[in-house]
Amino acid sequence: MNVKQEPGSPAREPRRRAGRPRSVVLDRELIAQAALKLVTTGGYASLTMSGVAKSLSVSPSALYNHVESKQELMQWIQEIVMDGVDSTVFETLPLAEALMAWAVTYRDVLAGHAPLIPLIAVLPVSGSPHTLEMYEKVAAGFARAGWESAQIVPAIVAIESFIFGSALDVTAPLDIFDPGPNAGKIPKFESALAAQRASGQPSADAAFNTGLRAIVGGLVGSGDRRH
Amino acid sequence: MNVKQEPGSPAREPRRRAGRPRSVVLDRELIAQAALKLVTTGGYASLTMSGVAKSLSVSPSALYNHVESKQELMQWIQEIVMDGVDSTVFETLPLAEALMAWAVTYRDVLAGHAPLIPLIAVLPVSGSPHTLEMYEKVAAGFARAGWESAQIVPAIVAIESFIFGSALDVTAPLDIFDPGPNAGKIPKFESALAAQRASGQPSADAAFNTGLRAIVGGLVGSGDRRH
């Protein structure tokens, strides 16, 4: 904070230089937090540049002095959200259990941010140091379990894909599989549906548990991927 | 076509009643196909109501006599797209192989329509008879393999979640995992990345193959889900 500023390298923490008598100067952190609060209270439909600006008592165009686009703002949100994923489990648990614990927090974190998923799936990780650290911990977990190098990234991406898809499912309506007017024409599926419903568990949760056990078991269980 | 129309029940196939000297009357099928062609040639960014209207030589507002919203139009596209998934494999192949063949076509079909995935994941199937038929065939495949009723739907949804996530991955840039300025700080992940890259296979494809084998193997392989 109170470090002498070298002439050649400008401050990373910009000093107060407002264009108006304003309580606080806009800032990446402020904007990101305001956006996140907006999303948390009103969902992604309420995430508009005007909305963020209003919540900061600022004009919409003021935001563009700090953020390039709404897309970039969503990347900021994504970074904060991804920070909620617990990847310390790989340091303490055996690989299979760590993967399952990690996947659970990962899905839970994403479930509330479904609109971010298509973004995250496609976003270069270079911009998100936290995410890279997460991958490092996961990769270290695989390596520690004796996995061959070349198999690690595909395994991680595979589980992640399952997590992304499962997080999308969480927001689906509970009666998504109601056959409606086609009832009766699809007996096998309908009886399967009825049986699953009898369990009382939302099908998204049941599917996540089932699938997670299967994919982790299928990856870690069979032993021919070690070197 | 030339069936006498009963007074009480209006025609399901609307006769030509245009408001202008027009070569063809608008129609759900026409609009859906025009929209699909637009998407195929220009991607989802080019899917606008004006664009669809223009490709039909019609004013944008004319579309709203036939479709309620852009959202509904996208549901029409989704139905056509989902029709490209081959679920006949369940009638000829053993469950595990059928699941893998089905998943491959399913992912390939979705890969070109990533923006539809969040929609499909949440859309009630009652509006899509084709999709329901697909589920029927898949469920029949599980039943034929001796699966207990209550386990079938979770298993289907689990694989589907993996497919959705994998289809999202397909559109990711090849260098999505480039650590950028953080190179060197994440040694385990970087060496895993290098090893995977050496294989020459895009990581999305490697992950899909790896994950599909794992999840199908994990589901079908262990025998305690049969009754």
Add this chain to the structure above:
DNA sequence: GGTTTTAAATGAATGTCGTTCATTTACTAG
């Protein structure tokens, strides 16, 4: 065959967005 009904098209208009830009403001540096 003329009249009425009606589905379907028009185009002007609306409201909501994200984003740009010329201009102004007030803090900082010299």
Add this chain to the structure above:
DNA sequence: CTAGTAAATGAACGACATTCATTTAAAACC
């Protein structure tokens, strides 16, 4: 004190989805 500059303003723009009053022409009715 002066010049420079980061940061804010608000007006404006261009997309876009959607609505609505009005018009058109085919079909139904007699």
